[in-house]
Amino acid sequence: MSSVLFQPYRVALLSRSLSNVWRGYGSAIFLEFGPLSPTSKSDGSPGQSQGEYTLMIEWSWRIEGPRSILCGSWSDEQEWTDVFDSLIGRKVTDVALYGRLPEVTLALEGERFITSFMTAEGQPAWTIFQRSGNGRSPTSISVIDGHVQESAERSV
16 A cells, blocks of 8 residues: 555655654554654653654554564553663664555564554554654644545644
């Protein structure tokens, strides 16, 4: 599956290193790519650093090795940290959309794969945020009404 709107994000992520992986509310995960920039919470305290690009998967995800699932959104959360840490510094080797309702899958060096797969009603629950320069305003893509749509970036 391909989307014209998806291609610039795909190309930008290829060969970019994964700089940080962090957990949001519940089982949401955030994968930060490229140099990190500090952020602040609304109360002024430090927030999670953001990369030039972020892949957010709100729920229903898994991280795979070459022949097995290493962890997923339903795994014991205590195992997530070690798997997340093992991904830092790996470069993106591919990013693709799959399925009738577009889900995202990301391949990293060393045969590591991160895949979204919504299992509840609604839309696939992933977003790619773009914050890098290239003369573009910050934007994001996600699935709306079954299609990849681009919009002005919303706060993470």
